[in-house]
Amino acid sequence: MTELAIPVLETERLILRGPEPEDYPDFKATFTSYRARFMGGPLNAYESWMLYAAEIGHWAIRGFGMWMIRDRVTDQTYGMAGGWKPAKWPEAEIAWVIWPGAEGRGIALEATNAARRYFYRECGWEGAVSYIDPKNLASIRLAERLGAKLDKAAAGIDGSDAVYRHPGPAALDGTQLAHGIEMEIRHYADPLFRPKGWALD
Amino acid sequence: MTVTLANTPVIETERLILRAPKGSDAEASVAFFGTDRSRYMGGPQTRAQAWRSFAGVIGHWVVRGWGLFVVCEKGSDTPLGAVGPWMPEGWTDREIGWSMWDPSVEGKGYAFEAAQAARAYAYGTLGWTTAISYIDPENARSIALAKRMGCTLDDDLPLPDLPDWDGTLVFRHPGPDALA
Numbered sequence: 103m104t105e106l107a108i109p110v111l112e113t114e115r116l117i118l119r120g121p122e123p124e125d126y127p128d129f130k131a132t133f134t135s136y137r138a139r140f141m142g143g144p145l146n147a148y149e150s151w152m153l154y155a156a157e158i159g160h161w162a163i164r165g166f167g168m169w170m171i172r173d174r175v176t177d178q179t180y181g182m183a184g185g186w187k188p189a190k191w192p193e194a195e196i197a198w199v200i201w202p203g204a205e206g207r208g209i210a211l212e213a214t215n216a217a218r219r220y221f222y223r224e225c226g227w228e229g230a231v232s233y234i235d236p237k238n239l240a241s242i243r244l245a246e247r248l249g250a251k252l253d254k255a256a257a258g259i260d261g262s263d264a265v266y267r268h269p270g271p272a273a274l275d276g277t278q279l280a281h282g283i284e285m286e287i288r289h290y291a292d293p294l295f296r297p298k299g300w301a302l303d
Numbered sequence: 304m305t306v307t308l309a310n311t312p313v314i315e316t317e318r319l320i321l322r323a324p325k326g327s328d329a330e331a332s333v334a335f336f337g338t339d340r341s342r343y344m345g346g347p348q349t350r351a352q353a354w355r356s357f358a359g360v361i362g363h364w365v366v367r368g369w370g371l372f373v374v375c376e377k378g379s380d381t382p383l384g385a386v387g388p389w390m391p392e393g394w395t396d397r398e399i400g401w402s403m404w405d406p407s408v409e410g411k412g413y414a415f416e417a418a419q420a421a422r423a424y425a426y427g428t429l430g431w432t433t434a435i436s437y438i439d440p441e442n443a444r445s446i447a448l449a450k451r452m453g454c455t456l457d458d459d460l461p462l463p464d465l466p467d468w469d470g471t472l473v474f475r476h477p478g479p480d481a482l483a
Contacts, residue, residue, distance in 0.1 A: 104323075104364045106306050123366045148465055151392030155362030156355045161306040163326035163358055189333070189354030 106161050109224075111169065113216045114291050116209065118169035118183065121158050125170050128179050129154050132201055140235040141199060160188065166225060168197065171213045180204035183213035185221055185230070192257040196221075196230045196268060198244070208290030210244055215283055218248070222271040229270045231256060233263040242266070247286065249279045308364050312428070314372065316420045319413060321372035321386065324361050328373050328382040332357040335384075335404035343439035344402055345467075360385060369429055371400060374417045376408075383408050387421040388429060393463045396435045399425060399476060401448070414448055422452070426479040434476040435460065449474040453481070 108120030121129070133143050133150040145153060161167035168184035181200035187193070196218050200210045221227040232250060234241045242264070250266035258265050274280045311323035336346045336353035348356070363370035371385040384403035390396075401418050403409065425431040436454060438445045454474035462468050 104311055104368050105309050106365055107309060108306060121365075123368075126366065146393070146465070148391055148393035148463065151366075152356070152359040155360075155366055155391070156358035157362065158365045159358030159361030159363075162308065162324075162361045163329050163354075165306055165326070167306075188351065188358070190349075190351035 106158065108161055108167070108169070109220075111216050111220055112174070113212050114287070115174055116180070116212055116216070117172045117174050117177075118213060118216060119172060120161065121154065121168070121170045121182070125179050126151070126154055128201055129182070132181075132199060137202055140238040140241065156188070157182070160186065166194075166221065169213070169217065171200075171209060180209045181213075183210065184217045185227075190259060191233075192259070193229075193231045194221075194227060196232050196248075198241070205240075208287055211247055211283070212287045212290070214244070214248060215287065218268060219274070222274065227271075230268045232266045232268070233259050234266055235262070236264045248283065249273070308361065311364060312424070314420050314424055315377075316416050318377060318411075319417055319420075320375045320377055321417055321420060322375065323364055324357070324371065324373045324382075324385065326361070329354065329357045331382045331404050332360070332385065335402065340406065341402070343442035343445065359391070363389070363391065369425075372417070372421060374403070374413060381405075383413065384417070386414065386417040388425045388431070388434075393465065395461050395463055396433070396473075397425070397431055399434045399436050401436075401445070415451055418448065418452060422476060423482075426482070431479075433478050436474045436476070437462070438472045438474055440470055440472050446472070446474075453477040 106120055111118040130150045132138055133145050135144055138144050157168050164187055166185040168182045168186060171180045171183055181204055183198040186195045186197040196214055198210045198214050232245050234245060245266040249269040253265045253267040256265040269279060307325055308323045314321035333350055333353040335341055336348045339347055341347055360371050369388050371389055372387040373382045374384045374386050375381060383405045386401040389398045389400040399418060399422050401414050403414050425434055436449055438449060454476050457473045457475040460473045462471055
């Protein structure tokens with residue numbers, strides 16, 4: 103079987119592996135829908151398939167790329183996260199996309215945090231950005247939870263995107279910010295405070 | 304970190320090596336698709352488009368288990384072009400595709416030699432029973448190559464539903480039995 107030796111990352115709830123052929127229908131469902139409006143979509147079937155193939159090929163050209171986010175237990179896919187730097191990108195990006203049914207569970211936070219840590223610790227990255235459509239409030243919120251800040255001076259891809267600059271490796275090494283991110287992820291996996299029934303007036 | 308395709312075949316012909324694409328081939332492909340020589344294959348493209356297309360050429364191997372081979376002269380690893388089986392989503396049949404990137408090796412019959420070997424691989428190893436090549440009607444050199452390979456026009460096959468594809472010719476290759 104033809105394969106690429108893409109590294110595997112594990113977190114408390116997730117396993118990040120390279121994209122595989124059988125994962126394509128979930129990717130296509132998102133990228134051919136209105137959900138892809140902030141990511142250059144919706145795409146037609148050919149464009150979607152070629153982008154999926156390009157997500158895989160990116161690993162071979164750059165040595166890093168996007169992982170498929172999977173449930174550790176069920177192997178269900180939840181979306182993709184990782185590093186992205188095709189031609190024209192001014193800087194290496196931490197990128198993510200979450201399938202519609204997997205929202206609201208902190209999955210993107212857990213996956214992007216693991217990806218960023220891997221790039222900082224194993225690949226020697228000294229920083230990263232995320233290019234985000236200014237109307238994509240969910241992604242802006244995630245960038246902020248990751249400690250990224252709007253960098254108005256940085257070059258974007260085409261002038262229509264906001265550049266969020268991630269904290270560097272030192273700012274995430276045993277700092278309050280790093281602990282805060284870990285705590286939020288832990289809280290999704292095992293909530294500290296659960297509502298005890300319904301509030302009745 | 305180097306990430307390369309594993310378990311991919313290598314085909315040897317009289318003068319050429321056909322191997323799987325790798326990351327270091329990207330620049331040669333991007334350069335070709337930035338020039339007017341790619342006008343019959345969706346070019347010229349921006350650098351951003353061409354880069355993603357070549358990333359897709361690599362990824363095609365993972366998704367399908369086969370894909371375009373990069374053509375090199377024996378004794379050299381310099382990528383000269385891409386030839387071989389190709390079928391992204393939306394294709395109406397399995398294609399044998401070819402594009403020679405390096406103009407300095409034109410006229411040597413390399414595309415013919417490589418395409419023949421790739422077709423034999425598709426029929427023999429992959430078990431294809433037929434193959435087509437989509438060709439721009441103005442691409443006289445590719446039409447000549449298709450005819451040299453024994454292809455005939457197939458007017459019945461619908462084209463991929465893509466912009467600017469109207470008028471594209473479909474050449475059908477002789478099947479494995481006809482070539483045996």
